[in-house]
Amino acid sequence: MPAMNAVTDLMQDDIYILWNDIVESIKQEYLSEEQSYPWILGFSGGKDSTVVAHALFEALLSLPPSKRKREVHIVSNDTLVESPLVVAHLERSQDALRNAAQSWSLPITVATTRPPVDKTFWTLLIGKGYPSPNQTMRWCTDRLKIGPTSQYILDRVSALGAAIILLGVRSDESESRRNNINKWKNLHESNLQPHPELTGAFIYRPIVSLTTEDVWEVLGTFAPPWGGSHNGLIQLYRDAEGGECPVVLSKAEAPGCGTASSRFGCWTCTVVEKDKSLQGFVDSGNHEYKPLIEFRDWLKQIRNNPEYRSVERRNGLVTFDVSGKHIPGPFTIQARQMILEKLFETQKAFGGSPLISKEEIDLIKSTWAQELAKKGQ
Incomplete structure (x- = not known):
């Protein structure tokens, strides 16, 4: 039994060290030379983007108010046909983030992007007769997801010259993603990668090295700075039997939407065989x-x-x-x-x-x- 306790204590020490490193790296990147450029966190309310939001709050709270100069936008996308249970969770999360940011006077804006009425799922499918989306004709992703959030980002680029997008993507999510990330890291020393389709936007991946097990351990070990716990999110995953559709900002990322590995998403999704x-x-x-x-x-x-x-x-x-x-x-x-x-x-x-x-x-x-x-x- 003493040996087992020693192993458990060592594992706990590892997650504390890992978590401190993540928070510290975000803090240092926040204080980097590009402080005039806003940060935009793509927040789906899922496990990965929640971990990034958690670390971001911790990093900002560790700084004196005089150092919190960079604007941060926590941006979610509502396709207007999201799973109602997921929408309810997301709205609760956004309210908690918004209230905490206001209480601590953090330079954080919590926003939601939506498709305009002439490009919603129903006005295109029932109004214009677009056939239900499938793997070869996935018209929904561009109009409901990519377009609204990309426009929000480009508006900030136009206003300030550039914008930095924080994404909760990780190397262990897929082999192709790992190869792309490693290729970039081998060629550049910067944490920032130019977005392939949004001119003036750069991608920052703060939790790229975390495994899925690390993510769950962080959520189970550390209480969110905005109060409460991550238990509601953990239960949501248990009930839904899987993962979320991530924030999608380019056609290259679109295959992650409506697949067997992204089970949270639009309740109308006809791309998947079974919801x-x-x-x-x-x-x-x-x-x-x-x-x-x-x-x-x-x-x-x-x-x-x-x-x-x-x-x-x-x-x-x-x-x-x-x-x-x-x-x-x-x-x-x-x-x-x-x-x-x-x-x-x-x-x-x-x-x-x-x-x-x-x-x-x-x-x-x-x-x-x-x-x-x-x-x-």
Whole structure:
């Protein structure tokens, strides 16, 4: 037993040393020459971005107020079709971060990006008839995720000349990510890497060396500086049986959205074969989410039914692939009306927060009217 206690104490010492090194490295980077450039933390509310936010708060609190000159933006993305349980967790986290930043007078802004009403999931799918996203036609990621958050970053770049994006990505998440990170580190001494698609933006990865086990140990060992504990987040992962869709800022990162390894995400996601997160919530007792699963499965099922698809594309052309197979156009207006009615039924069965806004419904019906007028119907 004494030997076992000694091993446990040694492991605890290791996580304290590791954590102190992470906080210290963030503090030193914050005080670096590029202090005029704002930091933008992509915050999904998942385990990795929560660890970065935790370390960032610790680093700022260790500095005297006179040294806290760099602006920090903690930015989340709401696609407007996020899993309601995840949205609730994210909003609680944002409130805690916002209140703590205000209490300690930290230069932190907590913000949420959303797609404009003409580019939401419902206005594109039900309004314009975009077919449900799949692996080869994943139109949702760019419009719902990349576009809104990228614009927020570019606005800061335009105002101050550059911006630095903090991401909770780690080497052990995938072999390709590890190779890309190692390639950059071998060529440069700086912690900052130019973003491949956002001119003037740089990427900083403060927890790149942490393993998944390190992340969970940090969350279980250290209480967040904004109060409470990380137990709610840990339970969320247990209930959902997996990981989150990360903040996505480029097409190169898009494959991480809607895959078997990113189970938190849009409840409407038809890219995945099965929604493991929502099913996990239902299996853990949250039966009110079953109507959402049924709607998603139905939406995936009807996607390629020729009865529901137009012969022509939206530009009026009839197209074929290289093999001569016809490529169907958008959902017909009749199919879109059916989908909207099914969504209303799902909303009634779900009984939670609205699944679609009045603004979206109004724009959808306006889009239908314009299409019918154009066709002379």
